[in-house]
Amino acid sequence: MMLSRIANSLFWMGRYLERADHAARYIRVHYYSTLDAPLASKHDFIVDSIIAMMGMEVKKDKSFNEEKFNNLITLDEGNPVSIRSSVAYARENARGARDSMSGELWGAINRYYHFTNGYSEKDLIKNGIYGFCERVNEHASVVSAALENTLMHNAGWAIVKMGIHIERASQVARIMNTKVKDIKKLEKLKSNRSSESYEAVTMLKSAEAFDMSKMYYRTVPNLEEALEFLILNKEFPKSIAYNLRHIHHNLGKISPQKFHDSGSVEFEIGKLHTYYHYLTWEEVKEKNITEFLDETIRSVYKLARSLESTYMSY
């Protein structure tokens, strides 16, 4: 039997774990891509992209420099979306639900926390932001393995997974949205066509989707294909459609009834999931893509709120 408060902790643990993982990967991919990107003022452009994806507001005044920015997005405790903050929140939530998880999972999260918490600004300067983010992604993988393999796949696990899928759907939508806006910005700067395909690849890499999408389309995907893959692909675990299906599936594990009234969170997710499941790329194409992605993010957040008020309030 699962306490509503514990469910809440597990849900947010999943969300923060996923958030930290995406932030680290986005930073890493973009940091790496600055090295040989086809644009002169590339550094500024990357900084803006990271700020937009992480959802921060940053004043770029005179004192702003790369070192400060790198610290802000990774180690700054005052920044609630820095990687260190997300990991600390994940661990605080895990600590609150310590008794309902395996020692292995707790140990993995605890080590992850001590890694980010113990990392100093000096280390960051010495090892570079890439090195830090890579280690963050590694820790996230270890946690993910413990989550999959050391817990019963029961209600508690389903709640963590729902947190993960909700966060992942919204993060991937944010990545797409940011990249589409980046491309528009580049067009204004009269950059050539090659930057659109370059950014499409960066987008796929930020969702660890580049290799699979290449295999799927048997070519390096263009922007449309990249968006189609990340929104609609039913078999790729980062796509919006995939994640909505899994939220629906996991909710089935904790939901007591089989049939659901309209207005219930079960009804809501059923409707949302089937919409994306049967959506075609032709239909998406007719829409304004950034508005469509904004709407996606709003629907996912609304769903998260309904889940919390139905199952996790105390």
Added chain:
Amino acid sequence: MAELYLGETKNSVFDTYKQDPKLFDEVIQADGKVKKHYQKIVKHFGKLAVEEYQKLDEFAKISFFNQGVTFAVYSDTLKGVERIFPFDLMPRIITALEWEHIELGVIQRNKAINMFLYDIYHEKRIMRDGVVPAQLVFSSNFYNREMIGVNPPGGIYTHICGTDLIRHKDGEYYVLEDNVRTPSGVSYVLSNRETMKKVFSNLFLSHNVQPIDDYPQQLLEMISSVAPDGIDDPTCVVMSPGMYNSAYYEHSFLAQSMGIQLVEGRDLFVDKNFVYMKTIRGPQRVDVIYRRVDDDFIDPLVYRPDSMLGVPGIMGAYKAGNVTIINAPGTGAADDKAVYIYVPEIIRYYLGEEPILKNVKTYRCELQEDFDFVMSNMHNLVVKPVDESGGYGILIGSKASKAEIDKFKKVVSGNRRKYIAQPIMSLSVHSTFIESEANFEQRHIDLRTFSLMGRHKQFVLKGGLSRVALKRGSLVVNSSQGGGSKDTWVIEE
């Protein structure tokens, strides 16, 4: 096998071990010979060079850290400073024969204290018979009027008891305190053992160490046994003040190792005198609550109205017999340090037996004769408040300045009921690794035992928590005051 003497281990962590002849050393006899039950351990440690020992020590620390066996000091930022409790790798060893004496003594004490609690909340025979002064009991801060006439399931009040023992220089064990409210520390006993097994697996093979890992199972059985009458398959929970409590690690550890829910007050509510927890499937009834929240905070309708940690109405449900609270409210009246003085009499009164374990001579400042004695001899006494724990508010006369003593005399005179005094007991010493000296030295230790009382059940954890005062010469072993701990082995020789 030749018997080992101190000084025969060369180039080891025992090189500069100094024996103070005035102290009772648990490990080494007055003539320098290592005691029989410590021979193998000292031989083993005696082969370790300082660097080797330090490596093992580091390994043990990382083990605690990664298990999250830490306490945190929280600040405004997320970055709480986390520390592990100091742990000494050299185990404290108690022979099975000696342990039997301790175990019998602890059980005897608990039985008598439990009967005493029943009596003071019912017929009050012991007061009427003039064995314990009624005025002393009623004036205890922990005498709980809500408990008068209440019958806890199985007649049990002190389900979990932490009895603190010391060994004096005469070699005898004395009881220092009976902790019958919510004694803590057992999770450290179990974590210490886990770590020791990782670091010194070979030592366990050569010693017949009594296991302790059945404690969570024993605890769960005890908890289930005192469910309200008529409940066959009770829902039991551990109740914690929350994750910012310093003992949260222990609360979550106990819940997890028993496989039951860890709840907070806000997870529970009372409806028509039954207690429920809020789950993802709606309310579920709770039958037994092992609470780690003090009496004062469990029910804002009855006790402190500002408590955010409790459950409004829970005392009503308890009195109606619909839920069991562990330990029963009001047990603090028995671990008042002034009531402690009467425990030997309490044992004789209810059980008709002689106490197996000794009490330390204690002066009640409330009594004129004792008060006069304390006032003129404070420099040779330990003065303690009757109702605090964790080593807070005590004065050790021999370590205090004249000004401190004068100040304390005023404090005591102002509230005589609150203070007792005892001769300064010379706690036994044990070889303990001192980081700053990179060697073993003598340090004072005590022993907290953990015992359980259920329906038809008595259980004492074989071992317990040996606490060690890490500061040279210090007699204060509490973790909040710079104390560490040791694994405690009960061995069959």
